[in-house]
Amino acid sequence: MMKPEQQLKTAMDRRLSGLKVTDRHIQQVMAKAQEKPKMKRNRVLIISFAAVALLGTAIAASLPATTAWFQQLYGQKKAETLQSGTLMPMHETRILGEVQYEWLETIHVGDTGQNEFITDSNMLYGTVKITPANGANLVLIPEDFRITDPAGYHIFMGEKAPESAPSYLDLAKEKDAKIVLAKAVPHGILIDGVLQQGWEIGYSYAFDHDGSLHYYFEIPMVKTMPEYTILMRINNWVITREGQWLREEPHNTWLKEDWIVTIKPPKQ
Amino acid sequence: MARRVPDERPPDQVVGELMRTHGDRILRLCFVYLHDLHLAEDALQETFLKAWRGYHTFRGDADPLTWLSRIAINVCKDLHKSAWHRHVNLALSLDSLPEPSTPAIETDDTLIKSVMALPRKLREVVLLVYYTGLEKEEAAKALGISLPTVYRRLNKAQDILKQELEGWHDET
Numbered sequence: 001m002m003k004p005e006q007q008l009k010t011a012m013d014r015r016l017s018g019l020k021v022t023d024r025h026i027q028q029v030m031a032k033a034q035e036k037p038k039m040k041r042n043r044v045l046i047i048s049f050a051a052v053a054l055l056g057t058a059i060a061a062s063l064p065a066t067t068a069w070f071q072q073l074y075g076q077k078k079a080e081t082l083q084s085g086t087l088m089p090m091h092e093t094r095i096l097g098e099v100q101y102e103w104l105e106t107i108h109v110g111d112t113g114q115n116e117f118i119t120d121s122n123m124l125y126g127t128v129k130i131t132p133a134n135g136a137n138l139v140l141i142p143e144d145f146r147i148t149d150p151a152g153y154h155i156f157m158g159e160k161a162p163e164s165a166p167s168y169l170d171l172a173k174e175k176d177a178k179i180v181l182a183k184a185v186p187h188g189i190l191i192d193g194v195l196q197q198g199w200e201i202g203y204s205y206a207f208d209h210d211g212s213l214h215y216y217f218e219i220p221m222v223k224t225m226p227e228y229t230i231l232m233r234i235n236n237w238v239i240t241r242e243g244q245w246l247r248e249e250p251h252n253t254w255l256k257e258d259w260i261v262t263i264k265p266p267k268q
Numbered sequence: 269m270a271r272r273v274p275d276e277r278p279p280d281q282v283v284g285e286l287m288r289t290h291g292d293r294i295l296r297l298c299f300v301y302l303h304d305l306h307l308a309e310d311a312l313q314e315t316f317l318k319a320w321r322g323y324h325t326f327r328g329d330a331d332p333l334t335w336l337s338r339i340a341i342n343v344c345k346d347l348h349k350s351a352w353h354r355h356v357n358l359a360l361s362l363d364s365l366p367e368p369s370t371p372a373i374e375t376d377d378t379l380i381k382s383v384m385a386l387p388r389k390l391r392e393v394v395l396l397v398y399y400t401g402l403e404k405e406e407a408a409k410a411l412g413i414s415l416p417t418v419y420r421r422l423n424k425a426q427d428i429l430k431q432e433l434e435g436w437h438d439e440t
Contacts, residue, residue: 004426005397005399005401005428007379008379008383008394008398008399009370009398009399009401011375011376011380012300012371012380013298013370014368014371014372014373014376014400015362015368015372015376015377016296016300016365016368016380017369017370017379018307018365018366018367018368018369019292019295019296019299019308019365019366019373020291020292020295020366021287021288021292021294021295021312023290024285025295025309025312025313026284026288026291027314028313029283029287029313029317029320029424030280030283030284032313032317033279033283033317033320034280035282039429057427058347074394076373120434144318163321168286192298194416200414201413202412203412216288239386
């Protein structure tokens, strides 16, 4: 008997053996990796991009931030699913060091009677907005980005930055500000009285052009409950202008906290 | 776990070597996930770019293939969000590939197409655990899901594959 993994590995390596990494692939990566961020000003592009961004904001203005984000990612049908759920506006805030975390809302979509593996049945969604606290002079950067990436553009999701777009580093120099990487990701949820950590949780993030970050989350297999208790892990640390993360002694700036919040659906 | 001594070579040298060693497997993983050769090549490029950028954060606690698979599956998930490639004819998709350099047998196509047809959440677990050989705990971390969820999805995938594939589990 051949184990399933052996069967699949053998079949894929045999049938897909024509798929090979070539020197061309390697050269493409090398060339791309060494591209320098473009800094030239191009006002027309900035304006047209800003117009598109504003248009998007206007369309989404009537939607809660969470619904607007998932609509942008997955389309109108997803937005309708979220709109059919229970919206729990919150505006709870927490300050960690010089960063403020504001939990804007949570949305629960109950049992839709469909297969949980591939649908939106029993899902919990939400958004945390991250801003500098009390006017702190910071440039916030989300994870996965380099300080030389264009600030405020989700380049990993195909958003194209104009050549003129300043990088996080440019902004920090311009404002004489610190660069701080900040995150807010749920790490657990209370189910039947037990805090389930390592529960299947998805998250993503986006920027506002005012420099704030939004972290969005989705937690599957959460049935309708009288209240929802979530462990939100918030943390932040400084990145130097050389790109070094200050997360170790003797220059450790890493702050982290488990923020536990209980959310109750509004009374009908 | 003991940490490996950080590789002091320049990143281009290290990433080039990683591409030569693990690139084929990452490219095949991306193809089966995304059903499209061009998208798979994009995902390959993005995976190694991220590896390049994040090399300073790779401390050597994990096997490089584990680390790269983890990046690749998340790159594929991002690419998969584009709607236009969701309805691909799997047979045509396989036919678009370069000729195998190792002779394939008929059941290979059947098995690969069945895996490609699995729901995305099941497919990604199957690929990480069965194809790239990640431990189930590593797959859970890579996907940001719990270990029981990995087991549950693997069982579900097994059930589907057993129904569709005569001889799944049997030596062929």
